[in-house]
Amino acid sequence: MKQHLLEICYLIGSVTFIIGLKMMGNAKTARNGNLIGAVGMIIAIFGTIFLHKGEVSGMVYGLIFTSIAIGTIIGWMTAKKVQMTKMPELVSMFNGMGGACAALISLIEFTHLQHSGEAATIGTMIAIVAGLVIGSVSFSGSIIAFLKLNGTMNKPLRLPAYNMLNNLVMLGVVVFAGYVAYSGGNMMLAYLLFAAALLYGILFTIPIGGADMPVVISLLNSFTGLAAAFGGFLYGNKVMLTGGILVGSAGTLLTLVMCKAMNRPLSNVIFGAFGAGTAGAAAGGKEVKGTTKEASVSDVAVLMNYSKKVVIVPGYGLAVAQAQHVIHELEMLLEERGVEVKYAIHPVAGRMPGHMNVLLAEANVAYEKLVEMDEINGEFPTTDVVLIVGANDVVNPAAKTNPASPIYGMPILEAENARNIIINKRSMNAGYAGIDNELFYNPKASMFFGDAKKALTELVAELKTM
Amino acid sequence: MEQILSFFNDNKEMIYFIILSVFVGVEVIGGVPTVLHTPLMSGANAIHGVVIVGAIYVMLKVDPTDTLALILGFLAVLLGTLNVVGGFVVTDRMLEMFKKKK
Numbered sequence: 001m002k003q004h005l006l007e008i009c010y011l012i013g014s015v016t017f018i019i020g021l022k023m024m025g026n027a028k029t030a031r032n033g034n035l036i037g038a039v040g041m042i043i044a045i046f047g048t049i050f051l052h053k054g055e056v057s058g059m060v061y062g063l064i065f066t067s068i069a070i071g072t073i074i075g076w077m078t079a080k081k082v083q084m085t086k087m088p089e090l091v092s093m094f095n096g097m098g099g100a101c102a103a104l105i106s107l108i109e110f111t112h113l114q115h116s117g118e119a120a121t122i123g124t125m126i127a128i129v130a131g132l133v134i135g136s137v138s139f140s141g142s143i144i145a146f147l148k149l150n151g152t153m154n155k156p157l158r159l160p161a162y163n164m165l166n167n168l169v170m171l172g173v174v175v176f177a178g179y180v181a182y183s184g185g186n187m188m189l190a191y192l193l194f195a196a197a198l199l200y201g202i203l204f205t206i207p208i209g210g211a212d213m214p215v216v217i218s219l220l221n222s223f224t225g226l227a228a229a230f231g232g233f234l235y236g237n238k239v240m241l242t243g244g245i246l247v248g249s250a251g252t253l254l255t256l257v258m259c260k261a262m263n264r265p266l267s268n269v270i271f272g273a274f275g276a277g278t279a280g281a282a283a284g285g286k287e288v289k290g291t292t293k294e295a296s297v298s299d300v301a302v303l304m305n306y307s308k309k310v311v312i313v314p315g316y317g318l319a320v321a322q323a324q325h326v327i328h329e330l331e332m333l334l335e336e337r338g339v340e341v342k343y344a345i346h347p348v349a350g351r352m353p354g355h356m357n358v359l360l361a362e363a364n365v366a367y368e369k370l371v372e373m374d375e376i377n378g379e380f381p382t383t384d385v386v387l388i389v390g391a392n393d394v395v396n397p398a399a400k401t402n403p404a405s406p407i408y409g410m411p412i413l414e415a416e417n418a419r420n421i422i423i424n425k426r427s428m429n430a431g432y433a434g435i436d437n438e439l440f441y442n443p444k445a446s447m448f449f450g451d452a453k454k455a456l457t458e459l460v461a462e463l464k465t466m
Numbered sequence: 467m468e469q470i471l472s473f474f475n476d477n478k479e480m481i482y483f484i485i486l487s488v489f490v491g492v493e494v495i496g497g498v499p500t501v502l503h504t505p506l507m508s509g510a511n512a513i514h515g516v517v518i519v520g521a522i523y524v525m526l527k528v529d530p531t532d533t534l535a536l537i538l539g540f541l542a543v544l545l546g547t548l549n550v551v552g553g554f555v556v557t558d559r560m561l562e563m564f565k566k567k568k
Binding site for chain 1: 503532536
């Protein structure tokens with residue numbers, strides 16, 4: 001009886017995940033979709049606890065509930081408190097937790113095998129080992145991604161012959177995993193494999209420094225899904241299978257979509273070359289030299305005040321400076337004066353696809369004002385002023401003109417076609433991909449230095465006096 | 467060879483299930499506007515937190531005298547909960563912002 005009820009709980013869980021994800025693909029239903037998924041998750045979790053057949057000691061129940069309580073409090077508080085700009089880091093962190101969870105389950109299965117002394121079937125061993133390896137890679141990779149996005153580790157680290165080393169380690173882990181699965185393994189081997197997989201996760205993520213980080217997070221996200229699916233296979237648990245595989249395949253597709261936006265084949269992502277942007281920059285990127293003009297607050301204010309059409313290109317700098325509210329204020333002020341204002345959203349602006357949309361939505365910027373790349377590119381020639389706030393690589397013309405550039409081939413926002421280009425940046429430093437931007441030396445371009453929030457606040461104040 | 471075939475045969479339902487789920491996953495995500503990519507990634511992130519079900523299951527069948535397994539299980543449930551709760555709450559926060567302006 002209990003068993004049958006549990007299966008029904010799992011069925012409900014699986015269906016809610018599918019419906020929830022589907023609803024999240026549409027802006028109107030997205031929030032409810034997320035809630036439906038959450039309800040399904042709760043049913044699956046409590047079903048597992050209360051409909052378990054067999055004797056379980058009170059102490060174990062106590063441990064489970066304590067653990068869930070602590071996790072809920074910490075998870076809830078962190079998620080509620082975090083600033084919207086820190087979102088990518090947080091997703092990466094939570095993803096790592098899921099990966100670690102999968103890896104720990106496999107470790108426990110090893111202790112279980114050790115204790116009972118039974119020989120597991122090859123299918124069981126494959127599921128245990130795969131969960132361990134993929135979960136660990138996802139965990140350590142996500143933590144590195146978290147640290148990188150966080151700024152704690154912002155310089156990509158590349159050892160000589162990196163790709164070779166990396167691929168060798170991967171091959172080693174796979175062979176080792178195969179051996180453990182085949183031989184049945186023991187605790188010692190399990191720990192060694194755990195450590196090796198953690199190491200690979202670190203090596204995999206550490207050389208990546210370019211604007212490629214969102215791709216990595218998305219990929220690691222699908223890894224964790226896969227690890228959960230192996231857990232489901234191990235226990236014949238349908239809800240873990242559906243949840244895991246849904247995320248695995250959906251995550252992979254999302255990764256591919258992102259790769260497409262950056263014009264990088266996925267093979268580059270997995271087997272090296274990836275992130276080579278940073279290393280290649282010094283060697284391949286030709287030095288851009290020339291003079292830049294600097295514009296004062298009043299120059300920019302005058303220019304904008306007498307424009308017909310202004311396009312704003314937001315980038316990560318805007319997010320870091322928390323300038324989304326000020327930019328909305330600027331937009332409203334200009335609109336009041338009859339200036340048409342639009343936002344040009346590059347698919348990988350910020351640190352995640354859609355990151356800018358989330359941020360600007362937070363500041364109440366209307367949906368229709370956010371224009372996607374393909375659409376806005378045709379409008380730049382008729383744009384009087386393009387204001388680039390904290391964006392760099394996504395407007396770098398080298399992506400179109402310089403085959404030696406590491407970002408060559410990436411579709412960009414063609415800001416260089418506008419009549420005037422104002423670039424707000426803190427300094428002349430290179431962008432996330434670490435390369436120089438010839439747009440800054442364009443005769444039509446002026447630099448408007450300063451922290452985005454401060455500079456824009458001054459600009460708004462200046463405009464108000466006009 | 468025989469081993470592989472018998473593995474396939476023993477698990478054929480599961481294999482069907484997996485393959486069909488892959489298609490469902492691709493289908494469900496297809497055609498999502500760029501605007502929703504971040505919340506979607508975050509939502510998917512919460513859903514793979516379902517791995518916590520495995521952690522709980524393992525805890526329930528663990529031998530209560532096996533301290534190591536208990537500690538590992540406790541940690542696994544804790545991390546899984548973080549993934550689930552944090553994931554759903556963050557996604558909700560993101561989507562909340564999309565909604566309030568209309």
